[in-house]
Amino acid sequence: MNASDLSLTHLQNTAASHDELLNFGTPALPTNFPDPLFSAVTRVNASVHNPSTGETAVVTNVFYEVRSDGMPPSRAYWIGRKLKRAIYGCVRSCTVLRVREGGWNGPHGNSFWEITPEMAAVKIIDLSLVRKFRGKHIEDPLKEVAAMQFLCRNGAQPNVLPCWDLFKDDRYIYLCMPFCSSGELFGIVERSGRFEEPVARFWFGQLLNVSQIVNNFDAQHLLRNRILLLI
Amino acid sequence: MNGVCHRDISLENILVDESTKALVIDLGMCIRIPYNSRSGIPEEVVDVSMGTLRKLIYPQGQCGKPNYISPEILANIEPFDGFAVDIWAAAIVLFIMLVGLPPFELASHDDPRFRLISRGGLHQLIEQWQRPISPDAIDLLQNMLNENPRDRLSLFQVMDHPWCRAV
Numbered sequence: 001m002n003a004s005d006l007s008l009t010h011l012q013n014t015a016a017s018h019d020e021l022l023n024f025g026t027p028a029l030p031t032n033f034p035d036p037l038f039s040a041v042t043r044v045n046a047s048v049h050n051p052s053t054g055e056t057a058v059v060t061n062v063f064y065e066v067r068s069d070g071m072p073p074s075r076a077y078w079i080g081r082k083l084k085r086a087i088y089g090c091v092r093s094c095t096v097l098r099v100r101e102g103g104w105n106g107p108h109g110n111s112f113w114e115i116t117p118e119m120a121a122v123k124i125i126d127l128s129l130v131r132k133f134r135g136k137h138i139e140d141p142l143k144e145v146a147a148m149q150f151l152c153r154n155g156a157q158p159n160v161l162p163c164w165d166l167f168k169d170d171r172y173i174y175l176c177m178p179f180c181s182s183g184e185l186f187g188i189v190e191r192s193g194r195f196e197e198p199v200a201r202f203w204f205g206q207l208l209n210v211s212q213i214v215n216n217f218d219a220q221h222l223l224r225n226r227i228l229l230l231i
Numbered sequence: 232m233n234g235v236c237h238r239d240i241s242l243e244n245i246l247v248d249e250s251t252k253a254l255v256i257d258l259g260m261c262i263r264i265p266y267n268s269r270s271g272i273p274e275e276v277v278d279v280s281m282g283t284l285r286k287l288i289y290p291q292g293q294c295g296k297p298n299y300i301s302p303e304i305l306a307n308i309e310p311f312d313g314f315a316v317d318i319w320a321a322a323i324v325l326f327i328m329l330v331g332l333p334p335f336e337l338a339s340h341d342d343p344r345f346r347l348i349s350r351g352g353l354h355q356l357i358e359q360w361q362r363p364i365s366p367d368a369i370d371l372l373q374n375m376l377n378e379n380p381r382d383r384l385s386l387f388q389v390m391d392h393p394w395c396r397a398v
Binding site for chain 2: 008009011012013014015016017018019020021022024025026027028029030031032033139140141143144147148150151157158159160161177178180181182183184185186188189193194195197199200201202203204205206207208210
């Protein structure tokens with residue numbers, strides 16, 4: 001299957017009417033996402049340096065990936081305040097840490113960390129609640145992490161919040177994502193009352209971009225070239 | 232390539248980062264859309280990577296936030312198109328952004344505002360509320376909010392609509 005064949009079928013899928021879908025094939029059940037792959041994690045008390053104040057302190061609740069090759073993780077997460085409650089746990093903000101120069105003492109040693117300007121949001125999913133609600137609730141957190149990992153498998157998509165890390169230990173799943181400092185678009189609309197049309201178009205365009213990503217269709221490109229494609 | 236339907240698009244599920252980039256979250260309702268195989272056997276299912284036309288999906292239960300659920304997902308009887316349910320929710324997002332309120336509580340005939348829009352009266356609702364929006368915006372919303380998914384704009388038609396193409 002070459003790229004232009006795929007583009008053409010993406011175009012067909014984007015333009016297809018309900019009747020075309022109905023006439024072309026029989027309905028089916030959704031297909032499954034691949035099972036998510038979890039990395040090993042450790043939760044420690046860590047020595048953290050703050051470069052902007054020059055202070056160093058031992059803090060609790062730092063977690064990071066335990067890599068099988070013994071190398072330091074790209075990010076460690078220092079758990080902060082609760083942002084949101086969820087059915088299976090909560091979402092917390094995290095300060096992203098990195099290993100200080102020469103401060104790595106192996107995944108299970110006392111390493112030395114420093115604060116970065118980066119912030120993360122981590123969804124902490126309590127596995128005992130997952131087991132308790134299995135099949136009783138339509139929202140399945142394992143499906144969410146599977147979908148997120150699937151959508152990130154070829155790198156982050158432009159308008160879907162990416163997954164930086166996915167960990168599991170005996171009690172929790174940790175889904176680590178970038179922190180979005182401006183909050184929900186809902187709040188921005190609410191504060192404005194409503195948007196001027198160019199502002200709404202700006203946000204709506206990004207939402208359509210999601211549809212393209214979710215369906216992997218390079219619409220702007222195809223719209224520019226649609227006459228060529230349709231001839 | 233992804234071939235995924237979100238099923239829970241809403242203003243609450245769009246986060247904004249410090250550079251005004253919008254990022255969709257909450258993939259817990261996502262489903263992978265089935266696609267037709269190239270073998271010509273109608274029952275055979277493959278994923279998006281074969282470059283074929285997608286299939287309709289057997290009802291999967293009601294899901295999404297009440298304001299945003301499409302009529303076909305609410306009814307949960309007929310096979311649905313994974314694209315069309317996200318288009319519906321995107322229309323509700325756009326309506327709230329432009330008007331400041333959701334068009335109706337629920338996409339059900341028990342809801343008088345839903346009945347009005349289903350009859351093609353979206354412009355009347357806008358007039359009643361005295362929150363004017365442009366004729367192009369009304370046309371786009373009315374055609375995205377077609378009760379029957381057969382008559383709803385496709386993603387292509389939405390992107391190609393004069394309101395979306397305006398600079």
